[in-house]
Amino acid sequence: MSEAFTFTLSKTEGMARRGAFTTPHGSVQTPAFMPVGTAGTVKGLTPEVVRETGAEIVLGNTYHLMLRPSPERVAALGGLHTFMNWPLPILTDSGGFQVMSLSSLRKLTEKAVTFRSHLDGTMFELSPERSIEIQALLGADISMQLDECLKLPAAREEIARAMELSLRWAERSRRAFEARKADGYALFGIVQGGDDMALRHESARELVNIGFEGYAIGGLAVGEPQAVMLKVVEETTPALPAARPRYLMGVGTPHDLLEAVARGIDMFDCVMPTRNGRHGMAFSRFGTINLSNARHADDPRPLDAESPHPAARTYSRAYLHHLVKANEILGGVLLSTINIAYYQALMAGMRSAIEAGRFADFHAATLAGWRQGDIPAL
Amino acid sequence: MSEAFTFTLSKTEGMARRGAFTTPHGSVQTPAFMPVGTAGTVKGLTPEVVRETGAEIVLGNTYHLMLRPSPERVAALGGLHTFMNWPLPILTDSGGFQVMSLSSLRKLTEKAVTFRSHLDGTMFELSPERSIEIQALLGADISMQLDECLKLPAAREEIARAMELSLRWAERSRRAFEARKADGYALFGIVQGGDDMALRHESARELVNIGFEGYAIGGLAVGEPQAVMLKVVEETTPALPAARPRYLMGVGTPHDLLEAVARGIDMFDCVMPTRNGRHGMAFSRFGTINLSNARHADDPRPLDAESPHPAARTYSRAYLHHLVKANEILGGVLLSTINIAYYQALMAGMRSAIEAGRFADFHAATLAGWRQGDIPAL
Numbered sequence: 001m002s003e004a005f006t007f008t009l010s011k012t013e014g015m016a017r018r019g020a021f022t023t024p025h026g027s028v029q030t031p032a033f034m035p036v037g038t039a040g041t042v043k044g045l046t047p048e049v050v051r052e053t054g055a056e057i058v059l060g061n062t063y064h065l066m067l068r069p070s071p072e073r074v075a076a077l078g079g080l081h082t083f084m085n086w087p088l089p090i091l092t093d094s095g096g097f098q099v100m101s102l103s104s105l106r107k108l109t110e111k112a113v114t115f116r117s118h119l120d121g122t123m124f125e126l127s128p129e130r131s132i133e134i135q136a137l138l139g140a141d142i143s144m145q146l147d148e149c150l151k152l153p154a155a156r157e158e159i160a161r162a163m164e165l166s167l168r169w170a171e172r173s174r175r176a177f178e179a180r181k182a183d184g185y186a187l188f189g190i191v192q193g194g195d196d197m198a199l200r201h202e203s204a205r206e207l208v209n210i211g212f213e214g215y216a217i218g219g220l221a222v223g224e225p226q227a228v229m230l231k232v233v234e235e236t237t238p239a240l241p242a243a244r245p246r247y248l249m250g251v252g253t254p255h256d257l258l259e260a261v262a263r264g265i266d267m268f269d270c271v272m273p274t275r276n277g278r279h280g281m282a283f284s285r286f287g288t289i290n291l292s293n294a295r296h297a298d299d300p301r302p303l304d305a306e307s308p309h310p311a312a313r314t315y316s317r318a319y320l321h322h323l324v325k326a327n328e329i330l331g332g333v334l335l336s337t338i339n340i341a342y343y344q345a346l347m348a349g350m351r352s353a354i355e356a357g358r359f360a361d362f363h364a365a366t367l368a369g370w371r372q373g374d375i376p377a378l
Numbered sequence: 379m380s381e382a383f384t385f386t387l388s389k390t391e392g393m394a395r396r397g398a399f400t401t402p403h404g405s406v407q408t409p410a411f412m413p414v415g416t417a418g419t420v421k422g423l424t425p426e427v428v429r430e431t432g433a434e435i436v437l438g439n440t441y442h443l444m445l446r447p448s449p450e451r452v453a454a455l456g457g458l459h460t461f462m463n464w465p466l467p468i469l470t471d472s473g474g475f476q477v478m479s480l481s482s483l484r485k486l487t488e489k490a491v492t493f494r495s496h497l498d499g500t501m502f503e504l505s506p507e508r509s510i511e512i513q514a515l516l517g518a519d520i521s522m523q524l525d526e527c528l529k530l531p532a533a534r535e536e537i538a539r540a541m542e543l544s545l546r547w548a549e550r551s552r553r554a555f556e557a558r559k560a561d562g563y564a565l566f567g568i569v570q571g572g573d574d575m576a577l578r579h580e581s582a583r584e585l586v587n588i589g590f591e592g593y594a595i596g597g598l599a600v601g602e603p604q605a606v607m608l609k610v611v612e613e614t615t616p617a618l619p620a621a622r623p624r625y626l627m628g629v630g631t632p633h634d635l636l637e638a639v640a641r642g643i644d645m646f647d648c649v650m651p652t653r654n655g656r657h658g659m660a661f662s663r664f665g666t667i668n669l670s671n672a673r674h675a676d677d678p679r680p681l682d683a684e685s686p687h688p689a690a691r692t693y694s695r696a697y698l699h700h701l702v703k704a705n706e707i708l709g710g711v712l713l714s715t716i717n718i719a720y721y722q723a724l725m726a727g728m729r730s731a732i733e734a735g736r737f738a739d740f741h742a743a744t745l746a747g748w749r750q751g752d753i754p755a756l
Contacts, residue, residue, distance in 0.1 A: 040700060044422075044707035046689075069675065069700045077678050077696050085692055297447065300455050311424075314463055318455050322418060322447045329422035329707060 005142075005186040005213045007245045011355050015237060015264040018354035021214075021245055023089040023141035024184040025081060028056045030245060030266040031350055033257065033343045034091060036274065039064040040074075040084045042340070043274050044333045047086045053309060053337060054344030057089040057141075059269040062134050063098030066124065067117045071137035079139030091269070092140035094131045094173075094190075097149045097218075097250070108148065110165070128169040132176040132187075140185070144216065145173035147190045152224040159194035166192045166218075167206045174210050186213035188247060194219055195228050197235050204239035215240045216247040217265075221256075230259050237264030254283055254346055258366055261350050262359070273339030278332035280324035283342045284312070287370040291335065296321035301375065308348075309341035383520075383564040383591045385623045389733050393615060393642040396732035399592075399623055401467040401519035402562040403459060406434045408623060408644040409728055411635065411721045412469060414652065417442040418452075418462045420718070421652050422711045425464045431687060431715060432722030435467040435519075437647040440512050441476030444502065445495045449515035457517030469647070470518035472509045472551075472568075475527045475596075475628070486526065488543070506547040510554040510565075518563070522594065523551035525568045530602040537572035544570045544596075545584045552588050564591035566625060572597055573606050575613050582617035593618045594625040595643075599634075608637050615642035632661055632724055636744055639728050640737070651717030656710035658702035661720045662690070665748040669713065674699035679753065686726075687719035 007030075011018040019030045035042045035050055037058040042050050050058065060080055065071060074083050080090055096113070099106060103115035103124075112127035128146040135143035147166035150159060170189045177187040189207035193199030207215060217236055220229045233248060240246055247267035248260050257268055273283060280292040284304050289296075299317040307313050311334055323331030346366070353362030385408075389396040397408045413420045413428055415436040420428050428436065438458055443449060452461050458468055474491070477484060481493035481502075490505035506524040513521035525544035528537060548567045555565040567585035571577030585593060595614055598607045611626060618624055625645035626638050635646055651661060658670040662682050667674075677695040685691050689712055701709030724744070731740030 039704045039706060040697070041706050041708040044711060046708065046711070068704055069696070073676060073696070076676065077694060083694070083697055083700075085697075298451060298454065316455060316461070318447070318451070319418070319461055319463075322461075326417050326446055328417060328419050329710065330419040330424065332707065333422060333424070333711065 005184050007214070007243065009242065011357075013354050013357055013359040014262065015234075016261050016350070016354050016359045017264060017266055018351055019245070019266060022184075023186065025087060025089045025141050026056070028089055029351055031257075031261045031347055032057060032267050033347045034059045034267065034269040035340050035343075036061070036269055036271045037084060037086070037090075038271075039068070040080065042336075043278070044329070044336050045274075045340075047084065049337055050086070050340065051088070053341040054348060055340060057091060058086055060084075060090050060092045060138060060140065061098060062092050062095035062131060062138070063102065065138060066095060066126070066134055067119055067122075071134040075137040075139070079137075081139055089141040090139070091142040092135045092138055092144065093249070094144040094146040095126050095134070096131070096146050099126060100149050110168070113148075128172040129176040132173055132180075136180055136182070142186045142188060142214070143177065144188050145170045145190055145212075147192055147218055149192070149219050149222070150194060151222050152194055152219070152228070154194055156194075156196055156199075159192075159196055160199055163192040163194075163199050163203050166190065167203060170207055171210055174212070188212050188214040188216050190216045190218040190249070191236055191240075192219045195224060195232055197232070200232060200236050201239050204236060208241060212244070214245040214247060214267075216249050218249045220248065221250040221252055221270075226256065226259075229256070230263060233260050233265060234263040254343065255367075255370065257343070257346060258350070258363060262363060273343050274336040277335030277337075277339045280331065280335065281339075282320070282335055283339045285342075285366075285369045286372055286374045289317075289374065291317065291320045291324045291331075293321075303338060304375075307338075307341065308345055309338060312338045312341060383562050385592070385621065387620065389735075391732050391735055391737040392640065393612075394639050394728070394732050394737045395642060395644055396729055397623070397644060400562075401564065403465060403467045403519050404434070406467055407729055409635075409639045409725055410435060410645050411725045412437045412645065412647040413718050413721075414439070414647055414649045415462060415464070415468075416649070417446070418458065420714075421656065422707070422714050423652075423718075425462065427715055428464070428718065429466070431719040432726060433718060435469060436464055438468050438470045438516060438518065439476060440470050440473035440509060440516070441480065443516060444473060444504070444512055445497055445500075449512040453515040453517070457515075459517055467519040468517070469520040470513045470516055470522065471627070472522040472524040473504050473512070474509070474524050477504060478527050488546070491526075506550040507554040510551055510558075514558055514560070520564045520566060520592065521555065522566050523548045523568055523590075525570055525596055527570070527597050527600070528572060529600050530572055530597070530606070532572055534572075534574055534577075537570075537574055538577055541570040541572075541577050541581050544568065545581060548585055549588055552590070566590050566592040566594050568594045568596040568627070569614055569618070570597045573602060573610055575610070578610060578614050579617050582614060586619060590622070592623040592625060592645075594627050596627045598626065599628040599630055599648075604634065604637075607634070608641060611638050611643060612641040632721065633745075633748065635721070635724060636728070636741060640741060651721050652714040655713030655715075655717045658709065658713065659717075660698070660713055661717045663720075663744075663747045664750055664752045667695075667752065669695065669698045669702045669709075671699075681716060682753075685716075685719065686723055687716060690716045690719060
């Protein structure tokens, strides 16, 4: 029954790619968006609700799960799929990004990063090998190498140093992963190099030399303008092997996704649909809609009468406004659901468009819809 | 197509009653438990999830909806059923209880109660007539008369004064309700009188003289011991007409429900399954289980492998513990679902038992299960 992690490209249009990859827990159609299940849950949503949005894969956070409830505990309970009742593929990050953004008292050495938990001050050490071990304990279908992620802007020497450390960690991650010999599971390398294209190209080349089942572009969506991000994506994807999936980490808005697919990206993850949903914001074909705005208080229209998801078709804007104003949990639950469903519909739209050779049209029509700002007045 | 509100008793055992009532939005099997949809939402749960617990009717709070989003707005949006996407029966309370417990600067006169909103300080007036008007604007299948609800213990003269005012308000409520002439809709009177049985009997007698589609017992679950509550119930139900449903307001624990059904009650509402669920507590056949307790951290067992609800059968106690400790929204969502489902299963169990003439056995077996404290060790 052993089977390799496979990625198949079925169609391309310009740099945009239509494909699918296969993992031990099933296949995922690409381009794909992965909802973020930070601490073993996509915040507020049952796995059934996540599945009904169209999501085929979720992301789990190594940092959060390592602190609580601990990877050894999750493993003893049958792994993350069983623990959170999500039978489909799971990708876990390496923990590196959250160590940098959430923990305190970090000490970074060649060997590992040592940090204090933001929850209770406990000291933890995370090395490339421990990160792979944790992701194996969680049972991730796709693991990520440990890397060092900087905030932009940063000095070139600093970016180069972090990129080179990340490359050495990539090699150690790969060796640790190979030692597992688990069929069908995948490890992705992460291209670093900030906004310096020479460093990005060097990073990509060296990672390809090591060899991974897929390649991520990391160190973006960390404060840089969208134009910088897209330029890095556009100039990095050609340096990556066509036969492997490409994952743009932590991105982004629906517009980011549209433009990144146009530049050759196959996979995304982002907390925006859930986090912004909890703050009263809806993503839609008509752009973003702030439900806390009083103009929605008497509006009987649903967010999108033609949405493929019933929640977007059923609840009135007035009701969603009421839930948001009253700080009702259901407001965040419904808007998170509606937003993930919109992200999934956007990805499905891009997939169909690439398949049909009309991605350029889809791109233009989608932008026009967002520019419109809302449903046209009757 | 006009149809009266009807209540049919199909079986009794001792004082316990098996029946059903019919409203413009469908029938409800009794004894029934109504989840509380305070501000137009059963906290954290979609209507589909509430329906899947087995609930056939929910309660809406006049006080909360009157403050926000306002009954006129709900009416303009199609009524509460449409607003919250709950197509089945809705009972609304009169607002009186929350005015007493939540608002400030109350002034109670013969005419009405004037109070300051706990949200923004706006002054509101609630009279028996306005309460009926609000409940009509919401479109409640069952409305409740406005009453004055005291905390126990209270002096006899104070209890008598409030009971007599409530009777005068019952009469005004009935007149206001009759003026609507809406077929199939129901108004319930509320028996008051604290723990003084002479006052309770007087209240019941006078309410029956006015005539209502159903009768509630109010002013309980306000701090008195369970024995006091059950004694009042036991001595009040015989004073109410057998052919009308009897509703014990704001009650209670599963044990309260079991004992109150044994004393002739047909309907209940309570925030406990949702509120306690949000605080990490599960109700089950084995009694209450505090999921925040560390003893659950490594427990792979579900809460109840034989529950009729999948959430109670699927998620491990370890996972629920993790969600509660991590303060994840999904913890409250799942435990609210599981708790309402347990309440519904308990009601369904009582209904079947009364039907089969084995309520006494069911009562004993249920108590034994709770006493057990948890699933027996293997």
